[in-house]
Amino acid sequence: MTTADAGEATGRARPASRVRAALSRRLGVDPRALAAFRVALGVVLLADLALRARNLTAFYTDAGALPRATLAEASPLGARLSLHTVSGEPWAVALLFLVAGAAAVALAAGYRTRVAAAVSLVLLASLQARNPFVLNAGDTLLLQLVGSGLLCPLGARWSVDAVRRRGDGPADATGKREAGRVAGPASGRVAGPAAALLLSLVAVVYVSNAVEKLRGIAWPAGEAVERVFRLTYLHGPLGGLVPEWSVLLSAATYGWLALLFASPLLIAAAGRVRAALAGTLLAAHLSMALTLQIGVFSVTSAAALVPFFPPFVWDRVERVVAPAAGRLRELAERRFAPPSRTEGSGAASAVRERAAAAIPVVAAVLLVALVAWNGMVLGLVEAPDPVASVSDPTERGWDMFAPDPPSTDALVLATATTADGERIDALYGDRVARDRPPGDARAYPTARWRKFLTPLADDPDPARVDPLLAHLCDRAAGFADGGGAGDAGDAGDGRIQSVTVSAVGVDVYDGETRVEEVGTGSCSGR
Structure with missing residues (x-):
């Protein structure tokens, strides 16, 4: 090859190299960001289990409001597939909670990371299938994040696995096998379909929700946030302290809309612009966690933003936590011996290699499915007949407070009546x-x-x-016997005769109250 030919080849290679570098900056993830995401995911899984455990009997056992027989009628597939339907006893469900908690701790620590992620995914899906009537968008997002994380090298950095491998670098052989493709040392990013799937999932959620909000009236009019904070049932720990200033709440409405429509920059931009947008969104979600009672949605969304922070953020994090990280690494090195030389050889190694080779293919298929499904959800793409015959995508969108927030405050009356006429709140336990x-x-x-x-x-x-009323009879009986809250234990004859549940709706604008009786049941003989 002549000098001129070599120069021409080099000239052609430079644009291609620049394109690859640009894609890596936008669709690649710093391995330390994946490590922080792994820790955040483990913490969110633990928080989710802790919150659910408060109502373990009520929602996941045969003594609760949704026995397995009722679930089998309402959701036959979920009843067949859920591990939590193997037994309706509280001890069996509690055992599965403990196993899920152990898997979440292992995931956060990065111990047998891929196994821990797989166990967490299976048990989370099983738990959600056990009672689909208590789920919200945060649960769907959490399940998809765990599934996407399973395909990424979450244990490549800041993990027990990294210590055991004696290689805490982003581009070691294990990282390459897990990720499908790890960018070279110059970029220090994990790139490939798996990383792209994780980032695209988050962007799709924001964009879909932005489109849904524009289809309503309250968001374009700047009234949505004010309406949300009028709903007392949504008030979190600090919800009642939000100032009732229309101008401030209107600014918050337009500010959140602006963030949603800027969300494509999470992928399209890089460096400080991406970091600033991710940081602002993260702060907004954490503020929601303090002011709104919306389950794990806020903290799940905050965890989902961690992979977007670029390398310079993690450089600073490492400098700050270096002393503590060093002590933890020394402790892990003493506690966890590196694998033996023969570990990973033979048939098991071959299986792992084939599984690792399949990860980019699986991630690419899921990425295409993600985009196509959300296109159908938004009505931008017509659902094929096989999809439309089993599900309506438009009913499964990311419609948090969209197209408009509710205008009715949803409250409840759950009243249990004792043999001597005393009345007890069957949900709270006081008279x-x-x-x-x-x-x-x-x-x-x-x-x-x-x-x-x-x-x-x-x-x-x-x-x-009927199962709900039966559960509330038992719940109220426990309160009347002195095992519950308030002063219900002082109610004379504690035998519960009946329970009535009513839903109360109060219009947030004119105060009009509407009462709908859900049901009344006799508790005699229980």
């Missing part, structure tokens, strides 16, 4: 007025109770209402 007015209604104890009960006001299906 209530003998003639309990609708104005005495209360917000739901948890976000999951709200998700479970509010649809029953519109469709009080006896197949679901």
